[in-house]
Amino acid sequence: MRSSTVYLRQRVKAVLNQAMEDLKADGVVPAEVQVQPDVEHPTSPEHGDYATNAAMKLAKPCRQSPKAIAEKLKIKLEARGQGILARVEVAGPGFVNLYLHPSALMQELQSVRVRSEAYGTDAWGAGRRLLLEFVSANPVGPLNIVSARAAAVGDTLARVLRSQGVHVEKEYYVNDAGNQAKLFGRSLYARWRQSLGEDVPVPEEGYQGEYVAACAAECAQARAAELKNASVEQAAEIFRSEGVARMVASHRHDLAEFGVEFDHWFSELTLHESGQVQAALDDLKTRGYIFEHEGAIWFKSTEFGDDKDRVLIKADGVPAYIAADVAYHRNKFNRGFTELVDIWGPDHHGYIARMKASMQALGHEADAFRVLIAQQVNLMENGQPVAMSKRAGIFITMADLIKDVGRDVARFFFLMRSTDAHLDFDLDLARKHTDENPVFYVQYAHARICSILRKAAGEGWVLCEANATPELTQPWAPEELAVIRSLTSLPEILEAAARNLEPHGLAFYLRDLATEFHRFYTVCRVLDSEDKKRSEARLALIDAIRIVLRNGLDLLGIGAPDSM
RNA sequence: GUCCCAGUAGCUCAGUUGGAUUAGAGCAACGGAUUUCUAAUCCGUUGGCCGCAGGUUCGAGUCCUGCCUGGGACACCA
Numbered sequence: 001m002r003s004s005t006v007y008l009r010q011r012v013k014a015v016l017n018q019a020m021e022d023l024k025a026d027g028v029v030p031a032e033v034q035v036q037p038d039v040e041h042p043t044s045p046e047h048g049d050y051a052t053n054a055a056m057k058l059a060k061p062c063r064q065s066p067k068a069i070a071e072k073l074k075i076k077l078e079a080r081g082q083g084i085l086a087r088v089e090v091a092g093p094g095f096v097n098l099y100l101h102p103s104a105l106m107q108e109l110q111s112v113r114v115r116s117e118a119y120g121t122d123a124w125g126a127g128r129r130l131l132l133e134f135v136s137a138n139p140v141g142p143l144n145i146v147s148a149r150a151a152a153v154g155d156t157l158a159r160v161l162r163s164q165g166v167h168v169e170k171e172y173y174v175n176d177a178g179n180q181a182k183l184f185g186r187s188l189y190a191r192w193r194q195s196l197g198e199d200v201p202v203p204e205e206g207y208q209g210e211y212v213a214a215c216a217a218e219c220a221q222a223r224a225a226e227l228k229n230a231s232v233e234q235a236a237e238i239f240r241s242e243g244v245a246r247m248v249a250s251h252r253h254d255l256a257e258f259g260v261e262f263d264h265w266f267s268e269l270t271l272h273e274s275g276q277v278q279a280a281l282d283d284l285k286t287r288g289y290i291f292e293h294e295g296a297i298w299f300k301s302t303e304f305g306d307d308k309d310r311v312l313i314k315a316d317g318v319p320a321y322i323a324a325d326v327a328y329h330r331n332k333f334n335r336g337f338t339e340l341v342d343i344w345g346p347d348h349h350g351y352i353a354r355m356k357a358s359m360q361a362l363g364h365e366a367d368a369f370r371v372l373i374a375q376q377v378n379l380m381e382n383g384q385p386v387a388m389s390k391r392a393g394i395f396i397t398m399a400d401l402i403k404d405v406g407r408d409v410a411r412f413f414f415l416m417r418s419t420d421a422h423l424d425f426d427l428d429l430a431r432k433h434t435d436e437n438p439v440f441y442v443q444y445a446h447a448r449i450c451s452i453l454r455k456a457a458g459e460g461w462v463l464c465e466a467n468a469t470p471e472l473t474q475p476w477a478p479e480e481l482a483v484i485r486s487l488t489s490l491p492e493i494l495e496a497a498a499r500n501l502e503p504h505g506l507a508f509y510l511r512d513l514a515t516e517f518h519r520f521y522t523v524c525r526v527l528d529s530e531d532k533k534r535s536e537a538r539l540a541l542i543d544a545i546r547i548v549l550r551n552g553l554d555l556l557g558i559g560a561p562d563s564m
Numbered sequence: 565g566u567c568c569c570a571g572u573a574g575c576u577c578a579g580u581u582g583g584a585u586u587a588g589a590g591c592a593a594c595g596g597a598u599u600u601c602u603a604a605u606c607c608g609u610u611g612g613c614c615g616c617a618g619g620u621u622c623g624a625g626u627c628c629u630g631c632c633u634g635g636g637a638c639a640c641c642a
Contacts, residue, residue: 038583047584053583056622093584138642179641180642296640307638311640320639320641320642346636350637350638351637376636383575416590417577417578420569421569421577422569422636423576424575426591429591432604434604435605438591440604441590441605443604444605448605451602453601492580496580504578508578508589511590515589519606519607525601542601563602564604
């Protein structure tokens with residue numbers, strides 16, 4: 001289904017490579033010279049559809065001026081670019097500007113409709129097996145805003161990577177083994193006893209929010225029979241396991257509401273029970289990165305650039321959190337994944353070095369394990385940050401946010417920022433169902449197109465076959481050419497987003513494409529009975545725009561409505 | 565004290581891994597456009613010492629060093 005298509009920019013690159021080979025054959029460029037020239041869109045369209053710095057990169061190894069090489073390259077490009085390039089120009093310090101042949105643009109436009117929902121997909125990522133872990137919140141309370149951000153980014157990243165042929169599985173790590181889970185169990189237990197009129201205090205550092213009492217009641221009802229004769233310790237354990245299970249279920253539910261579904265939910269407890277924590281320890285020991293000191297067992301993480309060595313097994317014999325985490329990531333590799341990507345919250349920044357160290361100690365390449373930090377989110381209302389206090393139980397959850405502004409808006413706002421930058425979430429703007437809200441702006445473009453297509457169908461207009469190039473006697477208008485050029489950028493946008501693990505470029509791209517469409521719409525009437533040929537061509541054009549908008553919105557996990 | 569992230573228009577942010585005498589959007593402000601396929605639209609104007617100072621080279625918002633400011637992290641917690 002994912003046939004390998006050569007997109008427009010790749011065709012241009014291929015022409016450039018051929019031209020450079022020709023220069024080698026002529027002896028202009030020494031055979032051993034290897035350069036990777038950039039082919040990019042110039043800032044100003046007057047400088048061509050694409051421009052390359054190949055001549056500047058070749059200048060030094062060839063010991064010639066960039067301009068001289070550019071002139072020679074130009075001749076080869078003109079010969080090799082038949083049917084793709086209309087014009088080649090040398091400019092500035094040695095740039096070579098490439099102007100597309102109109103027929104190449106038309107072919108690409110046709111390709112959008114032929115490939116339809118597969119337009120933009122590629123296969124360069126085939127063969128990679130990547131495990132993407134994100135959210136992984138402690139199952140002791142509702143998901144917060146940062147989790148929502150991580151969910152949006154992780155889910156879209158998975159979709160984008162898959163579109164490029166990478167095999168991706170999404171995983172959620174359930175911290176059901178540690179102190180937090182225990183503390184949660186005891187908090188639930190206390191709340192239950194309180195509800196029975198007894199004076200049992202919630203433990204210090206325990207969980208206070210309103211949801212705790214509600215969860216305690218549900219747990220008590222579900223496990224009533226077992227609780228009847230349980231000791232305090234047994235009861236706390238029952239509340240721990242039941243409470244965690246219910247929290248995990250609610251996380252799963254809330255995430256599904258947000259359009260995010262995981263392939264795996266991985267329990268920390270199973271690592272301990274199956275002996276994998278010990279196995280990881282033994283592995284590190286065999287490799288010589290373990291030592292004992294003051295009754296604790298340490299990992300020599302400083303060997304791999306960490307600030308200090310880290311305790312794996314505490315002096316009391318209990319494994320530290322990181323011991324299970326090392327075992328967990330070792331497990332991921334053992335399952336056959338060749339790349340691990342984690343998305344963590346901002347408070348785990350300092351944790352990266354030691355985890356990377358542990359994976360290197362286990363023999364993996366440094367960049368086989370990568371961590372993205374989903375930075376802090378400030379909810380803004382009336383220009384002020386919304387006050388939140390976890391301690392007092394006053395905080396806006398992911399579920400609250402989605403209920404408030406809607407799933408599409410929430411996702412788009414999170415995906416409009418680079419992941420590792422702080423984000424001010426403008427609630428007032430998010431709530432507006434007007435043109436100021438960028439989500440609706442993009443969706444409106446899609447709906448507008450659908451509306452025209454409906455009208456066209458009703459009036460008996462013919463939407464030409466996907467593989468038929470519309471014939472035109474008059475040249476395309478500038479607004480038409482601009483939007484066609486934008487269309488052809490989707491493949492490179494997706495490739496960049498996947499390679500850099502930065503999905504936000506896609507959101508910006510869609511907004512820009514919507515702008516190009518709206519501009520076109522204002523100037524060019526699609527259905528014009530005076531000019532049937534042009535109308536048919538424009539119908540094909542807006543159909544292609546519809547496809548690209550829809551593909552992009554799908555990858556963002558956002559709806560593409562037919563009408564608004 | 566050490567480390568990480570950020571600092572670009574009044575506000576929120578892009579800037580394609582160093583490229584073009586002209587650094588871009590959105591919002592806000594001001595002025596225009598609709599007998600039309602959806603005005604949830606479009607066009608125009610105003611707005612900048614890219615935190616500061618050096619350095620690297622043909623070329624720096626982008627890379628290096630130092631400093632300033634904001635946020636975060638620095639457990640035998642998870």
